[in-house]
Amino acid sequence: MKNIRKNYPPGDFGVWVIIYIELLTFGLFFAGYIYSRRADVELFNASQLLLDTKSGFVNTLILITSSYFVVKAVQAIKTMQLQEAIEKAQKWLLSAIGLGGMFLIIKMSEFISKYQDGINLSTNKFFMFYFLLTAFHFMHVMLGMIILFNLYNKTKIGGYTKDDHRGLESGASYWHMVDLLWIVLFPLIYIIR
Amino acid sequence: MDKFTKIWLILVSLTIFAFLIGWFRVSSYLIIGILLISTFIKGELVIEYFMGLGEIKGKFRYIPTVWLATIISIIAAGYYL
Numbered sequence: 001m002k003n004i005r006k007n008y009p010p011g012d013f014g015v016w017v018i019i020y021i022e023l024l025t026f027g028l029f030f031a032g033y034i035y036s037r038r039a040d041v042e043l044f045n046a047s048q049l050l051l052d053t054k055s056g057f058v059n060t061l062i063l064i065t066s067s068y069f070v071v072k073a074v075q076a077i078k079t080m081q082l083q084e085a086i087e088k089a090q091k092w093l094l095s096a097i098g099l100g101g102m103f104l105i106i107k108m109s110e111f112i113s114k115y116q117d118g119i120n121l122s123t124n125k126f127f128m129f130y131f132l133l134t135a136f137h138f139m140h141v142m143l144g145m146i147i148l149f150n151l152y153n154k155t156k157i158g159g160y161t162k163d164d165h166r167g168l169e170s171g172a173s174y175w176h177m178v179d180l181l182w183i184v185l186f187p188l189i190y191i192i193r
Numbered sequence: 194m195d196k197f198t199k200i201w202l203i204l205v206s207l208t209i210f211a212f213l214i215g216w217f218r219v220s221s222y223l224i225i226g227i228l229l230i231s232t233f234i235k236g237e238l239v240i241e242y243f244m245g246l247g248e249i250k251g252k253f254r255y256i257p258t259v260w261l262a263t264i265i266s267i268i269a270a271g272y273y274l
Contacts, residue, residue: 009249
């Protein structure tokens, strides 16, 4: 049984199919951004200066930390005695959900600020990509939070144990993918010019 | 300090490095190259340790790594060529 698990990623295989498809989809968006940027580098660089780098930075720290909290929750279930594991994992998951909420609030305030400045999808190609990529990612964060909330509820009733935590690993893997995508998005959209 | 806390601290440090490049609006070829390498390292740390793929044998481990390497290469090509 152990050998079989070592040949496959943690969690249900189905979630990995979803993760691979999501990576491919975002990869095409990233390539489209780079291709369009090459056609008008000056426009992209000038538009990028209108973004709030601090928000992007804080949101990166938030997602990285949230991902770390989810790792700690999985580790608690895998290594601690049941009652202690449930208590610890609940706290880590709730903290991760809270950070996810903070990410959404900061991103939403960034969107609102841009709209108030008269900047939207049709302003230029850079902002079309900015809104499409970050809004698409925003939706993934929302879905990830729903998944984390379900993991939290199941953890609370002792639904995961040392021997049976595949569902927890599946949800955790999805949340790490959301983090991985933002790790590429942050320098691509906010920094590289 | 456990392994995952160390990984988290490295991720935070590399993020601060990226932010400083953006904040000071540095755009030399060398610095952007270092930024792209640090982004690859960050992604790999998430893939290998947070996602747990470092403990997996075979192709399933390498799909996200190949994806990340391809994306970073495309970004580098778009920037340098």
